[in-house]
Amino acid sequence: MNRLNSKKSLRRKRFRRKVKLIFTTSILMLLLGIGILFGIKLQNLAHYQKIPKTLTIIGNRKVEQMLLTPNEYSRPQIPLKKVNSVVVHYTANPGTSAEANRNYFENLRINKTTSASSHFVIGLEGEIVQCIPLDEISYASNDRNIDTISIECCHPDETGKFNDKTYESLVALLSWLCTEYRLKTDDIIRHYDVSGKLCPLYYVNNEDAWEKLKTDVTDYMKR
Known part of the structure; x- marks a missing residue:
C-alpha cells in the first residue's frame, strides 16, 4: 500500500514538474516574442526618425x-x-x-x-x-x-x-x-x-x- 502511494506521489510530482516546465517555457517564449516585436518597433522608429522631413x-x-x-x-x-x-x-x-x-x-x-x-x-x-x-x-x-x-x-x-x-x-x-x-x-x-x-x-x-x-x-x- 505504501509502495502504491509512493508511486502515485512520484507521478504527481513528475506531472507538476512537467506542468511547471511547460508554463515556464510558455512565459519565456511569450516574453521573447514581446521583446522581438518591441525591438522591431524600436528599429522602425529609429529608421523613421532618420528620414529627412524636408527634402532638398x-x-x-x-x-x-x-x-x-x-x-x-x-x-x-x-x-x-x-x-x-x-x-x-x-x-x-x-x-x-x-x-x-x-x-x-x-x-x-x-x-x-x-x-x-x-x-x-x-x-x-x-x-x-x-x-x-x-x-x-x-x-x-x-x-x-x-x-x-x-x-x-x-x-x-x-x-x-x-x-x-x-x-x-x-x-x-x-x-x-x-x-x-x-x-x-x-x-x-x-x-x-x-x-x-x-x-x-x-x-x-x-x-x-x-x-x-x-x-x-x-x-x-x-x-
Missing part, C-alpha cells in the same frame, strides 16, 4: 521648399506616424504650375472654402515643390491621410496624362519614398484606389499606363 534633392533633381503656413485648412500639423502607401494625384487644373497649385493650398487658410493639400506638387517642367513636412499629414487622400504621403502632379491638358518631365520626376520621387519607407511598388496607389475618385484621371482610364509607372519605379530603384 532627389537624384539630380532639386526639391524646392515652399512649406505651407500652419493652419487648420491645409497644414494642420497632425503627426504622420506611419507611412503605408504613397498616393498619386493629378491637379485637375490643366496647364497650371506646381507653384500655382501650392499657392491654392496656401490660400485656403484665408478663404476657408475647403480642406486640401499635398506633401509634394510636381510641375510641368519636372520641378518638385514640397508643401508639407514628411512627419505631418496632408489633406489629400480622405481616410488614408493618416498613413500616406501624397503627390500632386501637374498635366498639360484635359486627358490628365503627365508629360515626360513630370513623369520622370514622379518616378524619381516615388523611388526615393519607397526606398526610405521600405515600401513595395504595390504600395503606390491612386486617389481612385482610396475613394473611387477619377484621380489621376489618365491613369485611372488607362490601367496599362498605371502598371507601367510602377514598373518604371521598380527599374529606377535597381539603378
Whole structure:
C-alpha cells in the first residue's frame, strides 16, 4: 500500500514538474516574442526618425521648399506616424504650375472654402515643390491621410496624362519614398484606389499606363 502511494506521489510530482516546465517555457517564449516585436518597433522608429522631413534633392533633381503656413485648412500639423502607401494625384487644373497649385493650398487658410493639400506638387517642367513636412499629414487622400504621403502632379491638358518631365520626376520621387519607407511598388496607389475618385484621371482610364509607372519605379530603384 505504501509502495502504491509512493508511486502515485512520484507521478504527481513528475506531472507538476512537467506542468511547471511547460508554463515556464510558455512565459519565456511569450516574453521573447514581446521583446522581438518591441525591438522591431524600436528599429522602425529609429529608421523613421532618420528620414529627412524636408527634402532638398532627389537624384539630380532639386526639391524646392515652399512649406505651407500652419493652419487648420491645409497644414494642420497632425503627426504622420506611419507611412503605408504613397498616393498619386493629378491637379485637375490643366496647364497650371506646381507653384500655382501650392499657392491654392496656401490660400485656403484665408478663404476657408475647403480642406486640401499635398506633401509634394510636381510641375510641368519636372520641378518638385514640397508643401508639407514628411512627419505631418496632408489633406489629400480622405481616410488614408493618416498613413500616406501624397503627390500632386501637374498635366498639360484635359486627358490628365503627365508629360515626360513630370513623369520622370514622379518616378524619381516615388523611388526615393519607397526606398526610405521600405515600401513595395504595390504600395503606390491612386486617389481612385482610396475613394473611387477619377484621380489621376489618365491613369485611372488607362490601367496599362498605371502598371507601367510602377514598373518604371521598380527599374529606377535597381539603378
